[in-house]
Amino acid sequence: MAAVGDEGAQDTGRGEAPEPAQDAAWLALHAEREALERALALAQARQRYGRDTAEVARARAEEAAMLVDLDRVLTRIRAAEYRRRPGARRW
Numbered sequence: 001m002a003a004v005g006d007e008g009a010q011d012t013g014r015g016e017a018p019e020p021a022q023d024a025a026w027l028a029l030h031a032e033r034e035a036l037e038r039a040l041a042l043a044q045a046r047q048r049y050g051r052d053t054a055e056v057a058r059a060r061a062e063e064a065a066m067l068v069d070l071d072r073v074l075t076r077i078r079a080a081e082y083r084r085r086p087g088a089r090r091w
Helices: 020-049 053-084
Strands: none
Touching (some): 020 053
């Protein structure tokens, strides 16, 4: 049962809830990851089914840039998940 004032905070299962600001940032990172994964799927479909070679090349370049962005977001998600753990060290 959640205490009064804990709206929006998720229980980590370790007896400690993350701060709402951390939770919002974590959710925003996952939303960004989802948007990138959808855009990547579209770029891959354009490469696979595109008829114009220029469009296929453009989709390939967009895919490469999005993969770099996805790697950056996934790294930030891993760091945020670590920080959400109780007793996490700060570097």
